[in-house]
Amino acid sequence: MEIPKHQQKLSTEQAAILEEVKKGTSVFFTGSAGTGKSFLLRRIIKAMKDKYGSEAVAVTASTGLAATHIGGITLNSFAGIFTSSEVAKKPANDFVNTRWVQTRALVIDEVSMIDAPLFDKVSTLGSTARNRQEPFGGIQLIVTGDFFQLPPVKHDQYAFNSKAWRKASLRSFNLKQVFRQRDPEFIAMLNDIRVGLLTDRYIQILSDECAAPVAYADAIEPTHLYPVNRQVNAENDQRLLRLELPEHHFTAHDYGSDEVLKHLLCPKFLRLRKGAQVMRVKTKTAELVNGVVGVVVGFQEDLSGPDRVLPIVEYSLMSGRKIVETVEWDKWERSDGRSTASRTQIPLCLAWALSIHKSQGQTIDRVRVDLNKIFAPGLQGKCQTYVALSRATCLEQLEVLNFTPQKVKVNMDVVNWTKTLERIDI
Numbered sequence: 001m002e003i004p005k006h007q008q009k010l011s012t013e014q015a016a017i018l019e020e021v022k023k024g025t026s027v028f029f030t031g032s033a034g035t036g037k038s039f040l041l042r043r044i045i046k047a048m049k050d051k052y053g054s055e056a057v058a059v060t061a062s063t064g065l066a067a068t069h070i071g072g073i074t075l076n077s078f079a080g081i082f083t084s085s086e087v088a089k090k091p092a093n094d095f096v097n098t099r100w101v102q103t104r105a106l107v108i109d110e111v112s113m114i115d116a117p118l119f120d121k122v123s124t125l126g127s128t129a130r131n132r133q134e135p136f137g138g139i140q141l142i143v144t145g146d147f148f149q150l151p152p153v154k155h156d157q158y159a160f161n162s163k164a165w166r167k168a169s170l171r172s173f174n175l176k177q178v179f180r181q182r183d184p185e186f187i188a189m190l191n192d193i194r195v196g197l198l199t200d201r202y203i204q205i206l207s208d209e210c211a212a213p214v215a216y217a218d219a220i221e222p223t224h225l226y227p228v229n230r231q232v233n234a235e236n237d238q239r240l241l242r243l244e245l246p247e248h249h250f251t252a253h254d255y256g257s258d259e260v261l262k263h264l265l266c267p268k269f270l271r272l273r274k275g276a277q278v279m280r281v282k283t284k285t286a287e288l289v290n291g292v293v294g295v296v297v298g299f300q301e302d303l304s305g306p307d308r309v310l311p312i313v314e315y316s317l318m319s320g321r322k323i324v325e326t327v328e329w330d331k332w333e334r335s336d337g338r339s340t341a342s343r344t345q346i347p348l349c350l351a352w353a354l355s356i357h358k359s360q361g362q363t364i365d366r367v368r369v370d371l372n373k374i375f376a377p378g379l380q381g382k383c384q385t386y387v388a389l390s391r392a393t394c395l396e397q398l399e400v401l402n403f404t405p406q407k408v409k410v411n412m413d414v415v416n417w418t419k420t421l422e423r424i425d426i
């Protein structure tokens with residue numbers, strides 16, 4: 001039986017970082033995919049809230065999706081930056097200002113996607129609001145992410161190149177122990193691909209051994225990871241239509257601005273049929289976590305609900321255990337500092353396919369990665385191969401399509417900066 005996540009122990013290196021944070025040190029901790037950055041971050045957030053009180057701990061991430069994984073908001077929203085062109089030097093309104101003053105610890109997750117101008121801008125706003133010269137107005141910073149994963153959306157101006165980063169003197173830690181994968185050969189291959197190293201053996205694994213479809217005994221197919229959203233939507237729509245069974249529609253009850261809600265993985269309109277492959281998009285219990293994949297096995301009458309039925313889903317956990325759940329309506333609340341918005345919806349999305357972008361941060365049990373369009377215009381192609389491959393837990397559960405050695409690329413800015421990074425390896 002799988003140990004529930006909240007009962008799993010921190011490793012020695014994770015525990016050492018937690019202790020440092022508890023002392024009040026500003027830290028940056030990194031590590032390759034699956035080293036437990038998010039796992040540790042959740043424990044740090046809890047410890048910080050116990051220490052300072054919930055109101056004094058600002059939990060933020062670079063993107064709305066990353067923020068939903070840790071129950072936070074985007075860094076922009078926290079800082080009160082509402083348009084990309086905004087050059088404000090002081091907080092937008094009293095609410096944002098008060099929040100800056102109340103905050104004692106600021107958590108920033110998935111920092112690789114934050115660009116240097118934004119990092120500087122937020123720091124300046126913090127200094128102004130708190131009337132202190134130090135970066136971010138002297139707040140304790142807890143920053144995490146992996147710069148070898150997705151870069152800033154707009155351009156390659158990484159946060160580590162910002163003035164605020166240099167001045168903040170973050171104590172840097174590098175997590176080494178990988179938890180997501182167990183096979184030492186797979187771990188070594190991922191660690192090398194992360195920094196752009198490709199051997200003949202890796203090429204053989206990715207182009208030959210992983211070219212075969214993943215074998216499985218139950219009804220849960222590998223989730224297909226694509227670089228382009230259009231590919232994802234097309235596959236999910238086609239697969240749903242192929243199920244020649246009645247369709248049920250679930251329309252979200254939204255309150256507030258669409259802009260605030262657009263990052264939720266949970267769709268505004270959800271179409272389901274019996275047999276649909278779905279992903280739970282909100283954690284409910286230690287086992288029914290955000291990201292667990294299952295199949296709709298039926299619908300239960302619910303005369304009191306707006307759609308008069310509720311989906312019944314059978315999930316297959318990594319331990320091999322199956323859980324059947326009648327999925328009930330759930331609610332998300334989001335605030336961008338100016339307004340609050342909420343969505344009430346069935347916490348599921350179709351999951352035959354997912355974008356590589358949305359898969360960042362997830363562990364996916366069975367994966368089929370299609371690298372065909374990773375360099376499509378507008379995509380941050382260089383690190384997509386690493387992000388996609390590192391979602392898998394083992395080579396046996398990974399199928400790779402369209403691999404060529406040219407698909408492994410790395411940003412030299414990150415390689416060079418990493419060499420200069422003074423960090424404590426525990």
Ligand SMILES: Nc1ncnc2c1ncn2[C@@H]1O[C@H](COP(=O)(O)OP(=O)(O)OP(=O)(O)O)[C@@H](O)[C@H]1O
Nearest residue numbers: 008009010011033034035036037038039179180361
């Ligand atoms: N100390 C631990 N004990 C047991 N399992 C752990 C531990 N730390 C992390 N894990 C597990 O390892 C997996 C990967 O962890 P997590 O998602 O936190 O890694 P990550 O570094 O944030 O990865 P990514 O960079 O891909 O987002 C998760 O299933 C998590 O529960």
